[in-house]
Amino acid sequence: MADQRLTHGVSVAAVRRFLGDLKREFPDTYTEMTTEDACKQLVVPRTRQDNCAYVEQLRKQSPEHVNKATVFVSHAWRYKIADVLNVLLEFAEEQARKDDGQPVFFWFDLFMNNQNANVTANLPQEWWSTTFKQSIANIGHVLLVLMPWRDPVPLTRAWCLWEIFCGISNESTEVTIQLPNSEEQALENAIRDSYTAVTDTLVRVQAERADAFNPHDKHMIFTAIESWAGGFSAVNQAVKDQLRAWCLQKAVGAVEAMRARGEDSTDAYARLCGQVATVLSQFGEHDRAIAYYETALPLHLKTEGEKGKNVAALYGSLGNAYDSKGEHNKAIAFYEKALAIKVETLGEKHPSTAKTYNNLGTAYYSKGDYDKTVAYFEKALAVMVETLGEKHPSTAKTYNNLGNAYGDKGDFDKAIELCKKALAITVETLGEKHPSTADTHNNLGNAYKGKGDYDRAVELYEKALDIKVETVGEKHPGTAQTYGNIGSVYHSKGDYDKAIAYHEKALAIYVGTLGEKHLSIAETYNSFGIAYHSKGEFDRAIHYYDKALAIKVETVGEKHPSTADTYGNLGSAYHSKGDYDRAIHFHEKDLAITVEALGEKHPSVATSCFNIGLLHDTRGDKEQACASIQQALDIFTSTLGPDHPNTRKAERNLRRIRGGAVTRQHTSTQHVSESQLQQQHVLAHRNLLLRFISSAVVYQAFAPQRNLLMRFLGAVAQVHAEARRPANTGSDGEDKKTGTGHGCPRGYSAPARALYKDACKCPGEPLIGWLRKRGRRRAAFRPCWCKLDDDGHLAYGKSASGTAKRRIPLSSVQSAELAHGGEELHVAVPGRTFVFRLHAHSDTSLADWCTAINSRINATT
CATH class of the missing domain: 2.30.29.30 (Pleckstrin-homology domain (PH domain)/Phosphotyrosine-binding domain (PTB))
Structure with missing residues (x-):
């Protein structure tokens, strides 16, 4: 194939002339002729003698109609040729109305390839992956002729999918999807009725099932796809995303068109606004979605009244949008409005009412109010069981929700019990090999991981992985999530290298299916950071936290709880590095955002306070450390309960820093005697020194002296542990084992002996x-x-x-x-x-x- 066929194109006038030739030579049948028919009945007879491409004859006859291609045309040869050519002409007219108005030259395979020979038969595999792809990039614009929209043929053809993907995968290449004008109104009507139905029709892309007229071409294209990062899954996802974006563009355009026609006070306009808002929310554009929902709401209120079905649906949708934004109080307010309407119009015992209970439970879950979360999920469950029965997928989903809530409350046995119920129902209703079954295995694995049974968690995650691979494929975000879960549990097991290996698998799939800028990818970078932090590679941890932060700020914004989490991780990494000024900066950013987003009484706020407390402890500010960790303890106790691992961890560290009794919120303060205060004082100094010499920086810097310091501190602890035993001393009061007063080893300085003697006076506890x-x-x-x-x-x-x-x-x-x-x-x-x-x-x-x-x-x- 000559290079010029990859770079040159034909003019709009040449396309129009060819359409005229068809009309003249086949006046009765040209409207029914396919591209293949036109090739056999017009192009091949005209070019057979010269054994050349149609463009070569055109170049000889009218060279002004051949020039550098500006648009690569992707189409299916089963299309009617008149429809394809009319789409090209309509596209050219739209381009002419733009400001630049540059002439359009189409690279159209019917004209550009020699149809008298199989031009791709002897091309090397490299041509498909490099030369062809680069040619499309050089042209800079791909036009996908899509028709009919209800059964888009190009999405089943290997050539078309490869052409689209070659365009999408190059950032500088524009991809335009074009329908015939005759189908535009039908698509608008369909979007108004159900945007989801339209997108479901358009995104049934499975490149691995695509076909081609020439088996050799199919083999070459499939090999090129498989060699590309992400393989078939990446191609499928890229094409689907492009089609969803195009469909969104058409939907927004339909709203503007109705407004321009003066139809913006109609019920049809309100329904279309609702559909557009839903898809905008799916794309993460929640503010735009809310604006469209709020446009639709007064129209539905006017036609249906406050208790209308569409009004309730809009309140629920507004709740979903605000919940996704992290504005959970606003979300709850809208869910409660939707609930009131549903209870009054449908009754308490209705699946739609149960769905709103589930939504409320989810919002309170995000707020960290797990008691209310459980209450709403239990209400939803009761309604589901009564209306749909125990053995129903929706009932199983609610059991899963409850299990997750109990897991976050720290009641892992209850979480396991509920997830097992969900699993039994899911297997019975949907089968063992179903994505929902895999999700339930994942949830059950989370519960066992929380309980500390890591081997059982790995077993369940691997079951989930097997099902995911079999049902949705290896290259799927759900599969990536399961790889991430396995990585997380190996991190908990202390096998950080294995954890990193699984996170790398997850990352490769996420990048191939979701692109670089996605929250799931940010969370995976976060997981890398945590693993490297645990390995003691603090600079690498910070590198990954920074990558996660950049994506989160771009995708969910600066003031989002997920962004706050990464600021907190950065604070912890700088803490471990010994850069305490940066550490406090990031921890305080974490705390400020978390309080603003979730309120003061949320477990995440407690975690931020706890981290700040540990930092103050390391810096030697015992008073501030105790204040911060006490605040964390109070919040953990009130939100998670006194027996939650996080509560116990905060209590344990507060006891360590104070060196004595710890009081919880809502409990009576214990009397502390003078001797207990003395013990706290000594223990506090001992623990402060211990934390100092154990910190990452000092631990390495003072390696030669570390053992001496540890042995001294160990001796202090030994006195505490032995204090309750009868004294093993001679008449002179010296320990017989060491020969020094109060058991202090020989060779310690006078200040060391004094501290040791003070320690001897304090009672201790067995370890x-x-x-x-x-x-x-x-x-x-x-x-x-x-x-x-x-x-x-x-x-x-x-x-x-x-x-x-x-x-x-x-x-x-x-x-x-x-x-x-x-x-x-x-x-x-x-x-x-x-x-x-x-x-x-x-x-x-x-x-x-x-x-x-x-x-x-x-x-x-």
């Missing part, structure tokens, strides 16, 4: 409690009950009352150190390192365990 221990060969972290035995062992087992599974002699411990920014405790013995993490019900920090173990090591050496 026991729940931790999570990683299995051998980097298996899952499993809950275990741990205790430092009186006879010099670190023991762990399945429960507090059972026999210890293993007792590690402290005399064999080579080192006990905090790792991964203090998130793990590594206890090394010859040939093995035991790795521990905090459990959701831990009452003692890993720093305290580390200190105590080192103190015992010191006591035995």
